[in-house]
Each structure stands twice: as structure tokens, then as C-alpha cells.
Amino acid sequence: MPKRDHAGPPSELDVSRRGFLKGAGAALSSGIVAGAEALEAANRAAAKIIGPGKTPVTLKINGVNKALNIEPRVTLLDALRDELELTGAKRVCDRSSCGACTVIVSGKSVYACSMLAIEAQGKNIETVEGLSVAGKLHPLQQAFVDNDAQQCGYCTPGFVMACKAFLDKNPNPTIEQVRKGLGGNLCRCGTYVGVAEAVLQTAGKKGGRANA
Amino acid sequence: MPKYEWPEKSKRAVLGRRISKSDSPDKVSGRAKYASDVKRPGQLYAKFLRCPHAHAKVVSIDVSAAERMPGVKAVKICEKKGPGSEILWALDEVVGVVAVDERTAEDALQKIVVKYEKLPHLVNEQDLAGAGDRAKPAAEQVTGDPDKAFQEAEVVIEGDYGIPVITHCCLESHGQVVEWEGDNLTVYPSTQNVSGLVGQFAQPLKIPASNVKIRMDHVGGGFGSKFSPDSWGVESAHLSKQAGGKPVKTFLERDAELFVAGVRPSHFARIKLGAKKDGTVTAWEHHSWSTGGPTGGGMAPLPYVLSVPNSRKKHTAVATNTGPQRAWRAPNHPQACWLTFAALDDMAAKLNMDSLDFYLKNIQLAGERADLYRRELLKAAELIEWKKKWHPRGDPAPGHLKRGLGLGFHTWGGRGHASEARLTINPDGSVSVDIGTQDLGVGTRTVIAMVAAETLGLPVSAIKVNIGRAPDYPVSGGSGGSTTVGGVSAATRRAGQNALEELFAKVAPALSAQPSELEAVGGKVQMRDNPAKNLPWRQATARLGVTPLVVSGKNAAAASAADGKLTDQGVGGVQMADVTVDIETGIVKMNKFVAVQDCGLIINEKTAESQVLGSMIMGVCYSLFEERVMDEVTGRPLNANMEFYKLAGIGDIGDFVVHMWKDDPEQDARGVIGLGEPPVIAPGAAIGNAVANAIGVRVPQAPFTPARVLAALEKKGGLSS
Ligand code: FES
Ligand code: FES
Numbered sequence: 001m002p003k004r005d006h007a008g009p010p011s012e013l014d015v016s017r018r019g020f021l022k023g024a025g026a027a028l029s030s031g032i033v034a035g036a037e038a039l040e041a042a043n044r045a046a047a048k049i050i051g052p053g054k055t056p057v058t059l060k061i062n063g064v065n066k067a068l069n070i071e072p073r074v075t076l077l078d079a080l081r082d083e084l085e086l087t088g089a090k091r092v093c094d095r096s097s098c099g100a101c102t103v104i105v106s107g108k109s110v111y112a113c114s115m116l117a118i119e120a121q122g123k124n125i126e127t128v129e130g131l132s133v134a135g136k137l138h139p140l141q142q143a144f145v146d147n148d149a150q151q152c153g154y155c156t157p158g159f160v161m162a163c164k165a166f167l168d169k170n171p172n173p174t175i176e177q178v179r180k181g182l183g184g185n186l187c188r189c190g191t192y193v194g195v196a197e198a199v200l201q202t203a204g205k206k207g208g209r210a211n212a
Numbered sequence: 213m214p215k216y217e218w219p220e221k222s223k224r225a226v227l228g229r230r231i232s233k234s235d236s237p238d239k240v241s242g243r244a245k246y247a248s249d250v251k252r253p254g255q256l257y258a259k260f261l262r263c264p265h266a267h268a269k270v271v272s273i274d275v276s277a278a279e280r281m282p283g284v285k286a287v288k289i290c291e292k293k294g295p296g297s298e299i300l301w302a303l304d305e306v307v308g309v310v311a312v313d314e315r316t317a318e319d320a321l322q323k324i325v326v327k328y329e330k331l332p333h334l335v336n337e338q339d340l341a342g343a344g345d346r347a348k349p350a351a352e353q354v355t356g357d358p359d360k361a362f363q364e365a366e367v368v369i370e371g372d373y374g375i376p377v378i379t380h381c382c383l384e385s386h387g388q389v390v391e392w393e394g395d396n397l398t399v400y401p402s403t404q405n406v407s408g409l410v411g412q413f414a415q416p417l418k419i420p421a422s423n424v425k426i427r428m429d430h431v432g433g434g435f436g437s438k439f440s441p442d443s444w445g446v447e448s449a450h451l452s453k454q455a456g457g458k459p460v461k462t463f464l465e466r467d468a469e470l471f472v473a474g475v476r477p478s479h480f481a482r483i484k485l486g487a488k489k490d491g492t493v494t495a496w497e498h499h500s501w502s503t504g505g506p507t508g509g510g511m512a513p514l515p516y517v518l519s520v521p522n523s524r525k526k527h528t529a530v531a532t533n534t535g536p537q538r539a540w541r542a543p544n545h546p547q548a549c550w551l552t553f554a555a556l557d558d559m560a561a562k563l564n565m566d567s568l569d570f571y572l573k574n575i576q577l578a579g580e581r582a583d584l585y586r587r588e589l590l591k592a593a594e595l596i597e598w599k600k601k602w603h604p605r606g607d608p609a610p611g612h613l614k615r616g617l618g619l620g621f622h623t624w625g626g627r628g629h630a631s632e633a634r635l636t637i638n639p640d641g642s643v644s645v646d647i648g649t650q651d652l653g654v655g656t657r658t659v660i661a662m663v664a665a666e667t668l669g670l671p672v673s674a675i676k677v678n679i680g681r682a683p684d685y686p687v688s689g690g691s692g693g694s695t696t697v698g699g700v701s702a703a704t705r706r707a708g709q710n711a712l713e714e715l716f717a718k719v720a721p722a723l724s725a726q727p728s729e730l731e732a733v734g735g736k737v738q739m740r741d742n743p744a745k746n747l748p749w750r751q752a753t754a755r756l757g758v759t760p761l762v763v764s765g766k767n768a769a770a771a772s773a774a775d776g777k778l779t780d781q782g783v784g785g786v787q788m789a790d791v792t793v794d795i796e797t798g799i800v801k802m803n804k805f806v807a808v809q810d811c812g813l814i815i816n817e818k819t820a821e822s823q824v825l826g827s828m829i830m831g832v833c834y835s836l837f838e839e840r841v842m843d844e845v846t847g848r849p850l851n852a853n854m855e856f857y858k859l860a861g862i863g864d865i866g867d868f869v870v871h872m873w874k875d876d877p878e879q880d881a882r883g884v885i886g887l888g889e890p891p892v893i894a895p896g897a898a899i900g901n902a903v904a905n906a907i908g909v910r911v912p913q914a915p916f917t918p919a920r921v922l923a924a925l926e927k928k929g930g931l932s933s
Contacts, residue, residue: 001527071315082313087249088242090432093466097854100383103248128242141240145232148822151653153239154383154432160240179863186854188383188433189653190829192862211818212230 030137050118061086062130068117075111076120077101080127088128099185102158102165103127103149109165109184123150128157131164140164143201146211149194155187172203214501214709216464216702216778218667218813221880225734226666228874230818233655234677235430244430247402250389252459257447259317260305261324262468266333266533266847268299270306270326278309278891283316285591286454287324290447298331300506301535302848303471305444309453310460335842337376337503337530338480347501348508356522357646361495365486368495369562373554374480374913375547375896377503378838380540381857384432386442386473387463390449394457397449398425401441402463404434405690407648407682409441418587426682434652436539437474439690467852474538475840477504479512479547483555486522493556496520500551501528502535512548517784518556518577519584533847534840539692541827542624542889546834546896550914553620553897558910561605567619567901568598578621581784584810585621588786588873592619592808595869596788598635612796615803616906619788620897626811626886627781628698629689630769635664635707637715637761641750643668644676645707649688649700651679654888655819656696662815663701667708669732670749686764693697694886698779699767701884705778706765714763718755719747780814780882783890785809785873787828787899790866791804793906795925798918800836800903801864805895810873812885817872824870824891831895833860836915 051072059066059079068083077094080086080103092100094113101112104126131138138147140163150156162185170177178196187195200206238244263270272295275287286309293299293306306322334346362368397419403409406426414421431438438479444462452460464473479502486495502509508529515523542653557811560570571589575582593599598617607614634646645664651657659816661675668675678685690697716727719737723730723745731740753761767779790804807824814820837858841850851857873879896914903911903921909928911920 058538073315078314079247082251085251086242090246090248090383092385093854095466095853095855098383128240132241137237137241141237144240145236148236148818149238150230150233150236151822151826152383152431152433152761153236153653154246156239157242183861183863184382186859186861188381188435188830188859190826191822192829192860192865193825193868196862207856211232 046050057121058122059117059125060062060123061125062127070117072116072118074117075113076103076117079117080112086127086129089150090158092154099162100155100158102161102185104161104165107165107168109162126161128160131160140167140198140202143198144194147194147197147201151171151189151191155185155191159185159187159195163195167199167202173199175200213711216706216709218705218883221877224666225669226662226672227813227815228817231658231662231672231816233658233819234661235651239430246430246432247386247388247400247428248384248432248463250400250461251704252389252391255389255459255461256310256312256455257314257317258308258310258451258460258462259314259321260444260448260501261307261309261321261326262301262303263299263306263328264848265299265328265330266302266335267331268328270295270297270299271329271330272327273307273566274325274455275307278320281316281320281323283312284309284320285312286310286451286795287320288447288451288454290443293606300404301316301472301533303468305447308447308451310455311352333533333847335532335534336844337478337501337532340480340501340528340530342502343530346531347528348531349526350511352805353525354523358495358497358522358524361522362484362486362497365495367559367562368484368486369555369559370482370484371549371555371558371910372482372912375478375550377478377534377840379840379857380435380437380474380538381470381859382433382437383437385464385466385469386438387461388445388448389459389461390445390452391459392452392457394624395419396423396425400427401445402431403428403438404431404650404652404692405439406650406680408439408690408798410682413446413449417449428650428680431650431652432650434691435541436536436543436692439692446932449927460798466854470797470857471534471849474540475504475535476540477502477509477537477544477547479509479551480552480629481514485555485559487559487563489563490714491560491563493518493520493559493574493577494522496523499526501530503530503532503534505534506531506536509537511543512544512551514548516545516552517621519579520577534842541830541892545622545624545889545893549620549622549893550896550900554900554910557618557901557904561904564604566602568593568602571619581623581782585784585786588621588784588808588810591871592786592788592806595808595871596790596804596806598788600604601790605905607906612794613789613792614795614906615792616902616904617788617790618898618901618905619786620894620901620902621784621786622890622893623782623784624694624890624893625781626694626698626783626890627768628702628779628884629695630767631688631699631703632686632764632766633703633707633713634686634699634764637711637753637756638772639753639756639758639760640674641753643670643674644678645704646678646685647688647700647703648682648685649696650691651680651708654823655816656700658819659697660700661813663704664708665706668712669734669736694888694890697815697886698884702767702778703765706767707763708765710765711761711763714761719752722747722755758923777881777883779884780812781885783811783885785890785894787894787898789895791899791902791906793903793921795907798921800916800921802832802864804867804869805832806869806871807891808871809887809891810876811887811890812882813880814872814874815884816876819915820872820887821870823887825868827891828895829865830869830892832865832899834915835896835899836860836917837863839915890923
């Protein structure tokens with residue numbers, strides 16, 4: 001069973017998860033109980049209500065501030081992919097099961113499908129597109145290439161970012177730590193052997209599957 | 213005409229090397245654009261309303277409120293889904309909506325009112341007796357004299373085995389972007405079949421095939437499920453037209469991806485086996501049944517690899533109200549392999565024989581490849597230390613962790629498909645190869661470049677490979693059945709040899725030689741017998757004047773004598789698994805997994821190995837985790853998502869050993885044979901038998917989940933035994 005080592009998206013808003021918002025929508029349309037109404041009134045007084053229409057949002061992505069005008073229900077993943085054309089992170093399960101959408105927010109790997117874009121404001125967002133500098137692959141990316149750690153490649157950008165966050169935290173991992181720490185990313189093509197070798201190669205532990 | 217053949221092994225500069233894939237840098241950096249990443253100017257988004265019932269009649273559809281919504285650009289009832297139509301599986305699409313963004317399209321779906329009349333459904337086939345008239349038995353097949361053979365058999369066993377429906381679960385779901393310009397259609401699909409889509413879009417849309425263009429750089433998984441435009445692809449083209457020809461993007465939601473975009477059929481069987489006391493298998497009988505949705509499911513090739521001289525085979529297809537089957541990597545072979553080797557392994561246990569010895573005893577039943585299997589079995593046994601680790605069924609070690617070994621073997625075809633390559637040599641020396649094929653991530657681009665480089669005596673980096681466009685590039689087959697590598701490499705080799713013939717004719721006078729005396733090696737065109745007489749590649753190609761040399765090479769689908777030995781079919785391999793089972797929790801853990809695989813001439817050893825590794829991991833997935841679960845009452849899938857439709861993670865796979873059978877000159881001489889399917893076939897058998905060997909009792913149905921392991925142990929008498 002895959003183990004999850006991903007931190008949940010750091011949450012500051014009371015109502016943060018899109019899944020909850022979707023559920024709340026259904027509850028509202030089927031009538032709301034009095035207690036909840038009172039609670040909502042209290043929340044309204046305390047919290048700033050945004051939306052449901054488009055609202056200005058600023059995201060700091062790979063060191064650059066980007067201004068967007070989006071509905072508050074837009075996830076960080078959809079904002080990256082649809083608004084900013086940063087399509088490295090992929091939408092696969094869209095509900096925190098597969099890791100294809102992994103980006104790094106405030107130093108932690110996060111499932112971008114399960115964080116709202118408005119929650120990510122003011123935070124440092126790193127995507128796979130920011131990893132290579134001036135067209136030169138990051139050593140981890142080069143290790144993925146060397147170890148043939150991608151087939152179709154659809155899980156790859158998410159896996160690369162998960163590995164990056166993992167290595168930042170565990171610069172000198174054992175194979176056991178790799179197997180435990182990277183359980184939050186799924187690959188259908190079966191590239192796990194290459195991924196594990198790529199992580200160990202990046203940590204300077206193994207030559208990997210070199211060209212010959 | 214040149215003699216088409218591969219250079220002999222000692223002369224190969226590129227073939228057989230380990231080379232990283234040329235498109236990997238794009239994939240690791242997020243630059244690689246998949247169809248699902250495409251964003252065309254003015255792009256709209258389609259969503260489909262899906263039927264919630266497994267079997268129903270559509271009574272009425274009201275789309276008026278959706279049509280009125282701001283941002284909605286087109287609404288269309290799907291072909292043959294109007295009032296009065298019959299829906300055969302849950303989540304089948306009924307109405308399509310196109311809107312300015314996905315969220316608006318989703319909101320519009322909520323406004324559509326469809327009334328259904330529910331009809332009786334069948335969604336689970338494991339209990340054949342409950343299938344009623346949905347069960348369609350086929351004629352019995354008899355070979356030899358099974359009745360007599362069973363009478364004479366000294367040992368007879370009988371058992372029930374099964375493997376459920378699983379899905380393809382491509383990470384990039386099925387879909388495409390379509391875009392009209394007048395009556396011309398451009399499609400950006402996620403497909404395994406670039407060239408083949410042209411006609412498949414043209415025909416239902418009633419436009420000439422010459423009006424269709426296909427564009428694809430990368431595809432996020434297919435595994436046999438992405439050969440056609442799909443009903444939703446054609447609907448999207450209609451919707452786009454309705455919306456004024458604007459580009460429309462459609463990608464399935466995960467639940468639909470898991471349920472309507474392809475499954476692998478189940479297979480259940482009651483198997484009876486007869487043998488002599490010395491282990492010789494003499495008689496086989498089975499009654500199998502399977503479903504792959506509304507059309508039922510065909511019989512797997514039983515018994516697998518080993519043909520038993522006396523047999524009786526019966527099969528029943530069961531039609532269910534579930535999403536329809538599609539080819540799934542090595543169609544029907546993994547099921548056949550698991551069922552066969554589970555029964556054989558039970559026979560070996562009954563005979564108190566080491567199963568390795570048992571298979572060696574019966575290896576002649578494997579026919580012409582028997583001796584290769586024998587050698588592969590011994591090699592795999594050495595790599596997993598079979599003789600040291602094997603014990604009779606039931607690990608005698610104290611404690612709750614039980615270890616066991618199991619094995620299975622497999623076979624597949626893998627001849628190259630029909631494919632054409634167009635090779636261009638420019639006067640400045642640059643070279644490109646165009647093929648209307650696709651790279652599923654297995655390294656097709658790299659293989660084409662390697663073959664061209666080998667043939668022209670150039671470095672791999674000197675070859676530009678263009679694929680993924682139709683009809684711009686010459687037609688190449690779909691990537692199914694392990695046929696691509698043989699097809700594109702044979703076509704490229706022929707194009708290269710043809711090109712050299714023409715180039716040598718132009719270069720020969722400058723070297724005062726006959727064209728037949730020349731060769732292209734190490735970046736030069738030189739005299740074979742006097743390499744000092746040479747022209748560097750660019751000086752040689754300058755002899756072309758101002759006109760590039762454009763030459764084709766074609767591989768035919770069927771073998772012919774003129775083919776030489778560029779591609780062949782028929783491979784085998786052996787896999788052995790070493791597992792530990794916790795008999796308190798029922799959890800199975802992979803310790804080690806060994807694959808010995810033959811595949812003819814290997815072009816790129818690194819990517820060949822990756823195919824085997826990937827297959828073995830997919831095999832761990834379907835052996836331990838994957839299963840589509842249907843709700844009997846509602847007829848809907850219970851796990852059409854990725855938290856409950858489980859795949860293995862990086863921590864679930866253990867240590868892998870891959871041994872490519874590449875040092876055997878006899879195999880190398882056969883030419884290129886595909887490798888996509890064969891190694892995915894035997895994991896179920898190897899892992900299932902290892903579990904039985906560990907815990908002392910057969911877990912009769914895959915996947916070998918904790919619940920099934922514990923149920924089998926309970927049947928045997930619980931933890932104490
Ligand atoms: S798409 Fe975000 S975890 Fe799967
Ligand atoms: S490489 Fe295809 S899903 Fe991982």
C-alpha cells in the first residue's frame with residue numbers, strides 16, 4: 001500500500017479544501033439547518049468572504065509574482081496549468097491520491113490539485129519548470145534521465161518535485177528511506193526502480209544505470 | 213537492391229548499447245507537451261453527462277436550461293443516446309456540453325434533466341450459476357482422449373482459480389483537442405495509433421481522410437486502450453462544429469477513465485489435471501468463464517505455453533453491464549498464465565515435488581522452444597537461489613512471517629508491424645527520419661535514431677527523428693502487441709541501406725571506386741578494403757549537389773523471404789518471485805523478483821531493461837492490488853478512483869533482477885522482436901505460487917490481498933497450521 005509522506009497543504013483559511021467546498025455546495029442546495037446558518041453568520045463577521053465570482057490573486061511562482069483573475073474555487077493545479085501554462089504538473093486523480101500534480105510550497109511537497117490557488121498566495125511556489133536553470137538540468141533531473149526513470153513521463157514532473165523535496169529533507173537517504181518517503185507518487189508505467197536509483201545517484205550514493 | 217540485414221555483432225557501433233532516451237530531458241523538465249497540456253487560442257472545454265444506471269432506457273432528455281446558461285457554447289445529445297435508447301453500462305456518456313471553461317461545463321451538466329427507466333443488470337460474473345441467460349457457452353474443444361487419460365492418471369487434482377477485471381488506468385486519461393478550419397479537422401490526441409486515427413476520425417464525421425491531421429508528441433500511457441478516437445472524441449468534433457469550429461478539449465474524469473475507457477477481461481476456471489507419479493502431466497480439463505463487459509469475454513489460451521496431450525476445454529462468455537474491454541498489454545496471456553501455473557503448481561505440491569523439477573520434467577510440452585525455456589529456468593533459479601531457498605509448501609519457520617518461492621513462464625509474438633520510414637540526407641550532411649509512429653515512452657524515437665546512426669555510420673545525436681504526425685509522415689502501425697520496435701527499426705534499416713546505395717553511387721567516382729566497394733563507418737564513407745581511401749561524411753554528402761536525398765524503407769506486416777532477418781516473432785521468458793507473507797495481517801511483501809527474458813536482437817539495452825522492469829512492476833500491481841469492484845445493487849463501480857483502485861507504490865516492489873538473454877547468438881540472429889507484452893504476463897503466476905509456497909495453501913483468486921490471504925488461511929485451519 002502506498003505510504004503518504006506528503007504534508008497536507010498548509011491551510012490558513014477556515015474552509016480550505018476544494019472537496020469540502022464542492023460538498024458544501026450540495027448541502028446548501030438541499031437546505032441548510034438553523035445551527036449552521038448561525039455559524040455561517042458568525043464566520044461571515046470574522047472571515048473575509050471571497051467570490052464566487054473572479055477575484056484577483058497573486059502567486060509567487062519560481063521566484064516571480066504572477067497576477068491572475070480567477071474564481072476562488074480554482075485549484076493551484078488548474079491555475080498553474082490553465083492560467084499560466086505551466087503544464088509540468090499533471091492532473092490525474094484530482095484528489096490527493098497519485099502525486100502527479102506535486103509542486104513545492106514553502107519548502108514542502110504539496111498536491112496542487114488539493115490546494116486552492118487563493119490559499120497559495122504569499123507562499124513560495126516551486127514547480128518543475130523552475131528546477132533547471134538556463135536550460136541546464138538539475139542534477140536530480142539528470143539522474144532521472146540517466147536511470148531511465150520515466151517512460152510515458154506523465155507521473156515524472158510530480159515525481160521529480162517529490163524527490164526534490166524529499167532530498168532537501170533527507171540529503172543522504174538509505175534505500176529504505178527512499179521507499180518509505182516517496183510512497184505518495186504513483187507511476188503506471190513502472191518506473192520505480194529508476195526513480196529510486198535516480199534519488200540515490202543524486203545523493204552521491206550510486207552510479208546508476210549509466211550509458212554505455 | 214541491398215541485402216537487408218543487421219550488421220554482425222562484432223561490427224556494431226551503436227546497436228546493443230545502453231543509451232538514455234532522447235526525449236527524457238523534456239519529460240523531466242516539464243517541457244514535454246501532452247495532448248492534455250495543449251491550449252489552442254479560443255479553446256473551449258467539453259464535459260459529458262453520464263448515465264448513473266448500469267442498464268436503463270432513456271425516457272426523456274431536457275437540455276434547455278443548460279443551453280441557456282452563460283458561457284455554454286454547445287449542447288448535444290450523444291449519437292444513439294436519444295429517448296428510447298438503451299444504455300448498457302453505468303457512466304456511459306449521454307449528453308455533451310461545451311463551455312468556456314471546465315467549471316462552467318460542469319455546472320451546465322447539473323442543469324440537464326434525463327429521465328431513465330431502470331432495467332435489470334448483471335455486473336458480477338464470478339458466480340457463473342447466477343449469470344442466467346447472460347452466460348453464452350462456446351463449443352467444447354477436445355484433443356487426444358482426456359477421459360482415458362484421466363482414468364489412467366495416477367494423481368488427479370481439481371481446483372478453482374480466478375482473476376478479476378482490472379483497468380488500464382492510464383495516468384493521462386483518454387481525450388483530445390479537436391479543431392476545425394472549414395471542413396478540415398486537426399486532432400491533438402492521446403493515442404497509440406497516430407497514423408491509424410486519420411481514417412477513424414474521417415469516417416464517422418463524413419469528411420475525406422485527406423482533411424484530417426493528427427498531431428501528438430507524447431502520450432501519458434495507453435497499454436492497449438488508446439487505438440481509436442473513442443465515441444467521446446467523435447462527439448467532441450461534432451460539438452466543436454456546433455460551437456463554430458472553435459478548438460474543444462475533452463479529457464475523461466478519473467472515474468470515467470477507470471470505468472469506460474477500457475478494462476482487461478476477468479478469467480475464472482475450474483481446472484482438473486492428471487499426472488503420473490513421476491510428475492509427467494498427461495491430462496487437462498477446464499471450464500472457464502470471463503467477462504469484458506456487454507460482449508462477454510473470450511477464452512484465454514489454456515493451458516498456457518505447455519500443451520497437454522489430452523485435453524477438454526469449455527468456455528463461457530458472460531455479458532455484464534460494465535464498461536467494455538479493450539486490449540490490455542498481452543491480451544488474455546496474463547490470465548492464462550496465472551490459471552495454468554497455479555493448477556500445475558498445485559499438482560507439483562500434491563506430488564511432493566519441487567516445482568522447478570516438476571516444470572523441467574514437463575518442459576518438452578513447451579514444444580520447439582522447450583530447450584530455451586529449460587535454460588532460462590536454470591538461469592532464473594540461479595539468480596533467485598531457488599535450490600537454496602525452496603521448501604515444500606508451507607514455510608516451516610516459526611513465527612508469523614512466512615517466505616516462499618514461485619515461478620511462471622510466458623510467450624509472445626512481437627514481429628514488427630507494417631511501417632514505412634522516410635530518410636532524408638541533406639547535402640550539408642544532416643539526416644532526418646520521418647515515421648508516422650508514436651513513442652509511448654518506451655524509447656521509440658531513440659531506437660529509430662540508433663538504427664539510422666548504425667546504418668549510416670554516424671553518432672546517434674546526428675539523427676533527427678520526426679514522429680507523431682499524420683498524414684505528414686509515412687504510415688506506421690499502431691503501437692500494440694509489441695510490434696512497434698520491429699516495425700520501425702526494420703523500416704529505418706531498409707531506408708538507411710537504400711539511401712546508402714544511392715549515396716555511394718554519387719560518391720564512388722570521387723574515390724575512384726565501385727559503389728559496391730564502399731561502406732559508411734565512423735563518420736566516413738570509405739572503401740571497405742582500404743579505409744584510408746575515404747571521404748568524411750559531410751564531404752561525401754556534398755556530392756549530392758543541391759538536392760537532398762529522400763529515400764524510403766518499408767517493413768511489411770507478414771514475414772517474407774526478402775525480409776532477411778530484420779524482425780521475427782516468438783519470445784519467451786521465466787519469472788521467479790520470492791515473497792514474505794505475514795499470516796497475522798495477510799499482507800504479502802515482495803522480497804525479490806527475477807526475470808529472464810529473451811527478445812532477439814536488442815537495440816537499446818537500457819530501454820529494453822526498462823520495459824521488463826516496468827512490466828514486472830505492473831505485474832506486482834495486478835497480483836497484489838488491482839481489482840475493479842462493482843456494487844451488485846446499484847450496478848456502479850465502487851472504486852472508480854485512485855485511492856481504492858490501487859496501484860503499487862515505490863515501497864511495494866522489493867528488489868528486481870532482470871537478465872536479458874542477449875549473449876545467445878542464435879537469439880541475436882533472429883532480428884528485432886518486441887518486448888512490451890511478454891514480461892507482464894508471468895508475474896501473477898510467479899507471485900501467486902510464491903504465496904502458496906509460503907503459507908501452505910492456495911489463495912485461489914488474484915489479487916492476493918490481505919482479505920483473500922486470511923480467508924485461505926482460515927479455510928486451511930487458521931494460524932496454528
Ligand atoms: S492529481 Fe493531485 S494527487 Fe493526483
Ligand atoms: S512514466 Fe508513465 S506513469 Fe510514470
